[in-house]
Amino acid sequence: MKMRVWLFLLLLAVAGTAGAQSAREMRKQVEASMLVTGHVDVDRQGHVTAHALDQVEQLPPYVVDFVSGAIPALRFEPIVMDGEPVLARAKMTLRLVARNIGDDLQISIRSAHFGDEDAGDDTGRVRSAKLTPPRYPANVLRAGGQGTVYLIVKVGRDGSPEDVVVEQTNLTVLRSGREMESIRSSLERAALGAARDWRFTPPTTGESVGDSYWPLRVPVAFSIDDRREPRYGEWVAYHPGPRVRPDWTQEDAPGFSPDLLAAGGTYQTESRFRLLTPLGG
Numbered sequence: 001m002k003m004r005v006w007l008f009l010l011l012l013a014v015a016g017t018a019g020a021q022s023a024r025e026m027r028k029q030v031e032a033s034m035l036v037t038g039h040v041d042v043d044r045q046g047h048v049t050a051h052a053l054d055q056v057e058q059l060p061p062y063v064v065d066f067v068s069g070a071i072p073a074l075r076f077e078p079i080v081m082d083g084e085p086v087l088a089r090a091k092m093t094l095r096l097v098a099r100n101i102g103d104d105l106q107i108s109i110r111s112a113h114f115g116d117e118d119a120g121d122d123t124g125r126v127r128s129a130k131l132t133p134p135r136y137p138a139n140v141l142r143a144g145g146q147g148t149v150y151l152i153v154k155v156g157r158d159g160s161p162e163d164v165v166v167e168q169t170n171l172t173v174l175r176s177g178r179e180m181e182s183i184r185s186s187l188e189r190a191a192l193g194a195a196r197d198w199r200f201t202p203p204t205t206g207e208s209v210g211d212s213y214w215p216l217r218v219p220v221a222f223s224i225d226d227r228r229e230p231r232y233g234e235w236v237a238y239h240p241g242p243r244v245r246p247d248w249t250q251e252d253a254p255g256f257s258p259d260l261l262a263a264g265g266t267y268q269t270e271s272r273f274r275l276l277t278p279l280g281g
Contacts, residue, residue, distance in 0.1 A: 032098040032235045033110070035260070036067055040092050040114065044085040046076040046276065051092070058233035066107050067094065076114070077274040090114035090273045093260045098235065111257030114273035124206025126155050126214045128266050134194035136222060137186040145183035147171035147238075148221045149191040150258035152269070154248055155200045155214045162213055163248070164195040167258045169241040184241055191220040200266075215249045221263035255279045 038053040051071045056064055071092075078085040097110045137145075148170050154163040166188045171180060200216065203209050230236045240259065245252075255275045261267050 032237050033259075034063065034096045034098075034233065034235050035262070036063065036094045036096060036233075038092045040071060040074070040090050042076050042079060042088045042090060042273070044078060044087060046078045048072055048074050048076075055232055058231070060233065063096065063107070063233070066096075067109075070109060074275060074277045076276060079272060088273070091116065095257060095260050109255075109279045111260055112255040112275060112279060113253075113257075113260040113271070114275060115268075115271040123204045124208070125203055125268060126216050126266070127201040128198070129159060129201050130197070130199040131218070131266075132194055132197060134190040134220060134222075136224075137190050140183050140186045140222070141224065143175070143179065143183060144173060144224065145171065145175075145187070146173050146223050147184070147187055148219055148259070148263055149187050150261065151191055151195055151218045151220060152246060152249060153195060153198065153200075153216045153218055154246070155202065155216050157202060157212065159200045159202055161196055161198055161200075163246070164192055165244065165246045166192065167217070167245065168243040170259055171239045171241070172236065174239060180239065187222050190222075194220075213248070215269040217258060217261055217267040217269055219258070219261045219263040219265070 036053060036059065038051060040048050041050040043049050048071055051068075053059065053064065053067060076090075079088040080086070091114065093113045095110045095112070096107055098105060098107050150167045150169065152165045152167050153161050154165075156162040169184045169188055171183060173183070174180070175183065195218070198218075200214075202214065208214065243258070249269055252269070253271055253274050255278075
């Protein structure tokens with residue numbers, strides 16, 4: 001019961017600035033979510049043999065229990081190198097969501113990403129050379145708007161963006177539908193405007209060195225300075241926006257969602273770890 005009351009108060013706080021009718025409509029779309037990170041070890045058949053969570057002491061015990069019960073049931077396509085299946089370790093990011101279902105609180109894994117550890121000096125990957133952050137739109141700042149814009153950048157062979165697409169924009173404030181559409185559009189225009197001047201260093205080694213372009217994900221967070229950033233292990237209420245995918249990117253691995261990616265980094269769009277187990281249960 002305590003957790004159900006907590007969840008109601010969390011969503012109410014986010015919805016508190018909207019009109020009564022709009023709040024009821026928009027609150028249905030608000031989710032309480034948490035990012036949990038760690039790693040998994042995968043055997044030659046694609047089964048998880050071990051896992052570890054980051055900063056376990058920062059996570060609620062019921063979250064640790066839930067994740068620890070779910071992870072061993074996951075299965076991956078076997079990782080193959082030189083024609084042979086091999087043992088592998090994957091960096092894991094999970095987005096958990098919590099909802100009230102009747103008298104019960106339901107927690108589920110909404111999305112998951114498994115990939116290799118990033119190396120900033122890896123010459124086989126696209127690396128950032130100039131990522132000037134966008135300016136906060138004045139109208140959004142006055143309205144107290146906050147959120148994250150998830151961009152996909154088509155990096156050309158000269159290191160400049162050939163195309164930039166907004167994959168998804170999630171807001172962490174709730175207003176009327178019209179106000180939220182305005183905030184979302186303003187944040188997206190600001191992020192796109194900055195991204196066109198970004199520069200990258202293309203890979204100089206590896207299998208993709210001869211590609212004509214490289215897709216790269218870059219999350220851009222807009223957060224007002226005097227508001228505390230959520231800590232690891234804290235539930236956050238947010239309103240997820242619609243998701244689009246440009247035709248010049250490959251289909252994502254099952255279970256992937258852009259909001260698994262932390263702002264402040266750049267991320268390859270492909271992973272050799274492909275999850276076979278359906279999520280959401």
